Amino acid sequence: MKQFICFLLCAILIGSFLSLSTGCSRHPFYKKKQIFLIDLKKKIGIAEFDNRLKKISDTNIETFYQRIVSDMKRSDSSLIFSMSDGKPEILSKSSRLLSTDHIDRQALIKSGREKGYQAIIWGDIYDIQIISKKTGIIGFRKEKKHVRFRGEFSLFDCGTQAKLWYAPIEEIFLFESLFDPMENKIAIIDDLTIERVLSRLSKIITEQMSFHLKKEPWKGFIIDNNNDEYLISSGHKSGLLNHMIFDVIGSMGTLAGIYGQKYDIPGNTIGRIQLIEVNDHNSKAIALYGNKLENSIAIQELTDK
Missing domain, CATH: 3.40.50 (Rossmann fold)
Known part of the structure; x- marks a missing residue:
């Protein structure tokens, strides 16, 4: 009887562990890699x-x-x-x-x-x-x-x-x-x-x-931040799909040109976002990490897909 109870408890524990690990992997915000057919325009x-x-x-x-x-x-x-x-x-x-x-x-x-x-x-x-x-x-x-x-x-x-x-x-x-x-x-x-x-x-x-x-990688742009929900100025027409993940590229500063013109110097990845709503011409995203991402230069495809 004791052996049966031990076996039953072990089976329940193993089943619970598998259920939890599988459940997390299915949640879109826990995906570490893109699983989409990328066709960005x-x-x-x-x-x-x-x-x-x-x-x-x-x-x-x-x-x-x-x-x-x-x-x-x-x-x-x-x-x-x-x-x-x-x-x-x-x-x-x-x-x-x-x-x-x-x-x-x-x-x-x-x-x-x-x-x-x-x-x-x-x-x-x-x-x-x-x-x-x-x-x-x-x-x-x-x-x-x-x-x-x-x-x-x-x-x-x-x-x-x-x-x-x-x-x-x-x-x-x-x-x-x-x-x-x-x-x-x-x-x-x-x-x-x-x-x-x-x-x-x-x-x-x-x-x-x-x-x-x-020769240029695809770029998108964060144009607004509403309570940490970011607005992207690209949507379905540009090939974006819901739950896609993008790197956010920061700036290393600016170069001054003639007549007061300025040029941004691309820096390192400062954050990562995931799309939560995609319309024809714009999308909404949340940050997986990073903050004040509206100050970025651009968003780009993941470097570690």
């Missing part, structure tokens, strides 16, 4: 381009934005853009720094983080004109009409505020290469010529921007 924004030329219409620029979006998505399926009625959302032109022609990068980045943008594209268009240039084999060169475009384009990182990519652009296109011979187009700068030039230009700049974005 990098959301990219576009800031209103500076267009210094009256000959380039608003319609030309809108078409250019759409071309950039389609070319970027074609080159990298992990990139997404905010769209409305088939058109990309454009951040309104940022305020200028006092007594300069430079955009207020900090104001631009703040807007980008609130919208969950990983990076922001910005352009400045200087000039587009017809020029004459000799082409062909030496000894048989002929002077032909070309279109020359001048401008500059930047890709700002919403994590550090630095430029991921920058290029002053001067591209020269043989005019006749922009059109089918049957079109018999006269060499002038009109809407159709501008459209063809910007289409070619889009392929050039998006290829370079996509190359640099592929």
Whole structure:
């Protein structure tokens, strides 16, 4: 009888232990490793381009934005853009720094983080004109009409505020290469010529921007703290799922740039969060460890998945 009682007590103790350990492992906030199929999308924004030329219409620029979006998505399926009625959302032109022609990068980045943008594209268009240039084999060169475009384009990182990519652009296109011979187009700068030039230009700049974005890890941003419940400016559309866990990256300080611009220096992991509610464009999270995480630079995928 005593042996039976001992056996029964041992069985109860072992069963209780297994039940407790199994129960804890099933609770989402006790998971040490991600068990999700990670498919995070990098959301990219576009800031209103500076267009210094009256000959380039608003319609030309809108078409250019759409071309950039389609070319970027074609080159990298992990990139997404905010769209409305088939058109990309454009951040309104940022305020200028006092007594300069430079955009207020900090104001631009703040807007980008609130919208969950990983990076922001910005352009400045200087000039587009017809020029004459000799082409062909030496000894048989002929002077032909070309279109020359001048401008500059930047890709700002919403994590550090630095430029991921920058290029002053001067591209020269043989005019006749922009059109089918049957079109018999006269060499002038009109809407159709501008459209063809910007289409070619889009392929050039998006290829370079996509190359640099592929090297960047996914980033998200904590934009508010409500009683230790953190608001993240990314959601389902960016591939986030409930109970996902992210590292929170702190800052080692800032670097001062010209005209009072500042750049954040990424530091070490200062905390870890887990999502408790995920909507289309934002999420809520709690801290697994760390505090005042709203002062972080960004959130990123776990380093010890």
